[in-house]
Amino acid sequence: MSARRHGPSAQARREALLRATVEVTAEQGVAGVTHRAVTERAGLPLATVSYFFSSIDELAGEALRTFMAEEQARQASLADGLVAAEMSVDEAGRAFAAAAAPRLPETLALFEALLYAARHPEFRAPVGDALAAARGVASAGLSALDTPDPETLAPAMTALAHGLALHRLAEPDGLDEDATYPALRALLLGHLLDTGHEDLALELARETRAT
Numbered sequence: 001m002s003a004r005r006h007g008p009s010a011q012a013r014r015e016a017l018l019r020a021t022v023e024v025t026a027e028q029g030v031a032g033v034t035h036r037a038v039t040e041r042a043g044l045p046l047a048t049v050s051y052f053f054s055s056i057d058e059l060a061g062e063a064l065r066t067f068m069a070e071e072q073a074r075q076a077s078l079a080d081g082l083v084a085a086e087m088s089v090d091e092a093g094r095a096f097a098a099a100a101a102p103r104l105p106e107t108l109a110l111f112e113a114l115l116y117a118a119r120h121p122e123f124r125a126p127v128g129d130a131l132a133a134a135r136g137v138a139s140a141g142l143s144a145l146d147t148p149d150p151e152t153l154a155p156a157m158t159a160l161a162h163g164l165a166l167h168r169l170a171e172p173d174g175l176d177e178d179a180t181y182p183a184l185r186a187l188l189l190g191h192l193l194d195t196g197h198e199d200l201a202l203e204l205a206r207e208t209r210a211t
Contacts, residue, residue, distance in 0.1 A: 014052045016042040021063035026105030030116035032124065033060045061126030064113050067106050068133040075099060075137040080144075090207035091144050093188070096141050097181035102165040111166055134158045142188075148200070153191045162189055 020041035024033050033056060035049045044047070071198065078099050087095070102108070110130060117127035135154045142150035142157065160183060168176050182205040192201035 011072045012043055013042075013048060016044060017049060017052060017059060018063045020060055022067055022109045023105050025060065025109040025112050029112045030060050040070050041127075057123065059099070060113075061123065063127050064110065064130050065133075067109065068130040072107070072133045072137050074185070076140055088207050089204050090185075092145055093204075094181050095184060097184055100165065100180060100184075101177060102169050104169075107165055108169055111162070111169070131158070134162075147188065148192070148195055148197050151193075156191075157184060157187060160184060187200075 017038055020038045021033055024037050024041055028037070035046055035056060038056075038059065039046050039048055049059055050058065073148035075096075078095065113123070113127050113130065135158045138157045138161070139150045143203045144152055147153065161180070164180050164183060165174065168177065174188065176188070185204070189201050189204060192204070
């Protein structure tokens with residue numbers, strides 16, 4: 001069901017449902033997203049979900065897509081700012097790594113959705129959209145750094161960033177937050193060397209040693 005045209009008050013209720021869904025997903029997983037759990041969290045009547053969405057699965061999927069669209073816009077804005085600031089590759093890479101840090105409850109909700117989709121094929125469409133958006137963010141960031149063939153590297157970069165974020169959420173004291181950039185940089189260096197761009201790899205390595 002596509003979103004109807006609503007006035008400001010109705011749109012605010014719809015957005016409250018989406019936000020509450022993200023919070024419930026982070027706490028209980030997608031299986032915990034029920035009409036009652038979401039409306040109680042949002043402080044809305046039980047029938048509100050049915051007014052905006054045809055099913056609870058549609059609500060869960062739309063919440064995931066909305067979060068990823070917001071994240072994509074946030075990262076795109078960061079990429080534009082880094083290009084305008086004319087940062088070095090190393091400086092920009094550190095800024096991107098910092099921006100990839102997990103955020104609660106959004107990042108945890110995404111990981112819960114990934115696990116749910118692994119067990120429930122009917123939920124793979126919205127998760128696929130979310131992952132495509134994440135890879136698009138990575139590709140845009142790599143393009144901003146003038147990385148050759150960014151689309152090829154983006155999926156691996158996204159998976160690595162997600163894995164590091166998951167470990168930090170599961171064991172906050174087990175992985176230093178400064179470990180993210182070296183891991184992403186090592187992957188980028190390997191990509192540059194593997195695709196025949198040794199000069200760019202050496203330039204990045206020199207920048208890193210100089211900081």
